[in-house]
Each structure stands twice: as C-alpha cells, then as structure tokens.
Amino acid sequence: MAIVKYTKEHEWIRVEDGVGVVGITEYAQEQLGDIVYVELPEVGAGMTQGAEAAVVESVKAASEVYAPVGGEVTEVNQNLADNPGTVNTDAMGEGWFFKMKIADTGEVARLMDGVDYQEYVESLS
C-alpha cells in the first residue's frame, strides 16, 4: 500500500514498492499562486536528501523544490513543460514532478505524515 509523507519545505512523496513520486503540496501551490514554469531534474540524476531537485516559478516568485529523500530520478513529468498549471489544479495528483528510486527507506520513515504536516501548516498562519 502507498504511503504519503511530507517535508517542512512543502514537498510530498508517495511511496510504493520502493519508488517515490514527488510533488509540492496543496498549501505550497496556493502560496505560490499561478505556476508558469517548472524546471525538472534529469532522469538518472542522483541526489541526497534536501538537495535542490527542481525549480518552480509562479507569477510571484521562483522557488526550489528539494529532494525529500535521497535516491535516483527515474522519470519526470513531461506534461508540466506545456501545462505547468496542472500543479495548481492537481498538486497532489497529475501535478507530480518526478519519480525516484529511494536509496534509504529510513529517510522516508522520518518524514512527517499527513496529520503532522497539517498541524505544521496550521502553525505557520
């Protein structure tokens, strides 16, 4: 069964069979406003936890997206190149950024679950 975890930098990762799908949270897309450009990593790129993995640019600002855990990028969401607005309309689904082979599942376990993340977001406002 898939589990979904969250980071303080507002990324989510959905893990199934050792493969993680990464995106930004509903809260993040709402804060950014209309997203106009997404720069994705290269397939095959290796990254450590917290490394800069992607860039998301909205009408307000450009922000980095960090790798929630370490691993290797196996696939990127090509659809975002032509339709960056998908991140606004479906941040947690079709608006995913990239998939990765997770190096250490222990890193996943230490991320926030949905309830913890919700509390974290509420503490920010």
Added chain:
Amino acid sequence: MADVDATLTGNRGLALEEAVIFEQDSPGLSGVDLPEPGPGNDRLGGLGRTGAIGLPGLSEPQVVRHYLRLSRMNYGIDSGLYPLGSCTMKYNPRLNERLARLPGLGGLHPLQPTSTVHGALELIDTCAHWLKVLTGMPGITMAPAAGAHGELVGLMTIRAALEARGDARKRVLVPESAHGTNPASAHACGYAVETIAANVRGRVDVGALKAKLDVDVAAIMLTNPNTCGLFETDIIEIADAVHDAGAFFYCDGANFNAIVGRVRPGDLGIDCMHLNLHKTFSTPHGGGGPGSGPVVLSAPLVPYAPLPVVERRGDGFALVEHAGDSSAHPLGRVKGFHGQFGMFVRALAYMMSLGSDGLKQVAEDAVLNANYLLACLKDTLSVPFEGPCMHEVLFDDSFLKDTGVTTLDFAKAMIDEGFHPMTMYFPLVVHGALLMEPTETESKATLDQFIRTVKGLAERARAGDARHFKEAPRLTPRRRLDETAAARNPVLVWRPPPAQAAE
C-alpha cells in the same frame, strides 16, 4: 463596473489609443522621397536583396506621433514617485546629462589612440579614486556592465585568488536576506549555493552561518543594508568568522545608497563589493541605462582584477590592456572596451556636485524618508520587523487578512491613484511583501500624498470593498493584464495576420 468612459475612437481624453506600428502599414508610404537606383555595378556579389524588407510604410509625422504617444503611456522617475523597493529609483540630475554630452566626452571613440584620450583616462581614474575613498577599499575594477555582472566578476576574482593559492573551494553561502541575484551569480560562477536563514530580527542568523562555514566555503555573499531594509548589525563578527575559515567576504553594494558618506564598508572587513552606479550614483536606470557595476577589492584580490586598468604614470595615464608575461590579471577582459564610460562621467558629476557633505546627506535623507513612511504607516499596514529601517521599509500583507484583497490587488489600485506601485512579493522572507523605497529624491509633500493614499486604500480594503481592488486598474490605457497567460504563453514577436501573410 460599466465602462462610463467608452468613446467612439477608443481614445480617452487626449490620451490616444495607438496601434502596433506594423498594423499602421501603408505599403509604399515613406518619409523620404528617394530616387530609384539606376543601373550600375552590383558590388554585393549577387547577395543584394530582391524581396520586400518587411518594414511598414509610414509618413514622418506618423512615426513621430507613434513614439510620442507610446512615451506618454510610460511612467518614469521624471513623471513622479517611483517607490520600487530594492531598486533605488532616484532622480537623475540634468547636470550629469549635460556633462556627459560635452563634445570632448560624448564624441569619443573607444578605439581612439590612447594619446588622444588622457582626459577620459583621468576621468576614469578620478571616478575610481572616489569610489575607493567612499568604500575605504584599496582596489577597484571599473569594467563590469551592471550590478549582477559586478557580482559575477567579483566572484570570478575570488575564484581566481583561491585557485592561485591552490585552494579551489566549492560552496558559496547566501543569506535569505540577500538580493535575489546573489545565488544566481554564485551558481553562474560554478559554485554550489547554500542558504542561511534569517533570524526573527530579519538579520542573518550568525549561529546558522558559523555552522555552515568550513574549508570548502569560498565566500559569503551578504547584502548590507539587507533587502528587508535593515542594517546587518553583526557584520564585523560575520567578517571575522568568514576570514577565520579562509573564505572571502562578498558584500552586495546595491544598497550603498543608505550608508554612503556614513559608513566605509572596508572598515567592516569586506573583500569585494559591487557598486550600482545607476542606484547610489544617480546614473539612469532600467531601459534608460546602461547600468554600471564597478567592484571594489581588498588587497588580496587586487592582483586578480580583470583588465583593462587605468594607471597613473608621470604626468599622464596609461591604459593597461594586456597582462603581458606576468601572471597577474588571469581573468583578462570581462567586457568590451573600458566599461560604461558614459556612466563614469555621470557618477563623477554627481559625486563632485554634491561633495562629501552632500553625499552624506543623500544617505541621511534616504533613510529619513523611509523611516517617515514607516512611522506614518506602521499603524495602518503591518510591520514584520521592528524599525528603525534603513533606506527602504518592508510591510507584510497581514493587514489585508480576511479582506479578500491581495498584495497584487493593492498595488493595482495604487496605479489608479497615480503611483508606480511598491515592490511586491519580495523579499520572500515575509508573506505578501510590500517593499517601499522613497529615496532621498522625494519631498515631504509627495510622501504625504502617498501616505494618505495608502491609508485611504487600506481603509477601503478593510471596509469590505474588495471589488474596487479586484477591478483595478480602471484608469490606465489597458485594464489588468493576464500575467499568468503572459508568462505561460509569451507572445514576443508581431506576426502578420494569416490573410496578409498569404499576399
């Protein structure tokens, strides 16, 4: 809102609607009557143009009116208050322009023999001298074309110095409160960028900085005063820590306007700092530029400055354009010719016309004006970091909470009131930022009108009139533009409509 101002022509009062110049094409129309070229030798080797050139046919008055009408839709510092925070949109004195147009300066060619331009070399040397005096630094390169170019050149100089001592390093630390160009410059120079958090006072968290300092850090890039408009009070401690780690201290001098004549950055322990002549030293800005970004250097960096360098020799000056056999100046050139010479003329005119007391007053008045805005607006808007501020004042959007009005809407309503908006959504360290920088240019009367307007709009937002803001701007040649569509699908080139293209 019904468009009560609809007119038959689309013009509004004497503000005239204007079509794209290609849409005004009358084929064959021309401002000048040229004779048909007669038969003659084709000296283009058969490469002469045979088809139409694709320029519109226009009469001379049509062209004059086109550009005049467009210019009337523009808004600049000569039109009114331009409180764009982080940008220092100060007035460009006419005296600067007059001197830059002196025939002996404006008519120079960069390839003239050096023997004919000693006056110009002296001018570069004098401008460089005063920039060194004002910053308290031993060296300078006048070459960089603008601020961000200065950052890159400064970092390249640091890299060259580190590599020369066999100590190439990989990382550059950039605080959150630094200018947005800093991480980009470090990245462009091949360094990995690491962010340092701000503390609750809106300054660099010195503990977090020290935790990241090690033998792999090439430099820190600090903006002081920072982009929250606050002086980095721990700067000397930061400089010591950076030097203890064997790294260099880059200071972004874009906000030098707040401290010129009052603080010499060299006394604070910096190694490298660019100066935006188009900010602090009143040369034209943005589309009216070009910019210019000389970089002052500490003694260990001086041998690595790029070329060319003006040197005083006897009674005259020499322009050093080649490193020769020496290992100095490994960067060579970073820009064509001698830097933005026209800007050196204007910056020097500004420095010499104001004098040391005048320059000091520039900083004092810029800071006073920003604090006047802070004092008058702090009870109306919301202040994330306690003042006093330096040359710019930062508000967040919590005063708009639950009004349905965003920072963007608020800025658009400012346009209807006749003001260029403040900077929005930057810096990112606060939510929905509004950053205002009045500069020393503005009078109390102008600031009072601005303050009354901001207060009136804030009251209107809190009274529940969100519609007024959502529909703004109403009085501009175009209503609110679709920024999202423009960014997602930019149309940058005019193309003829299909029917016309088929002809």
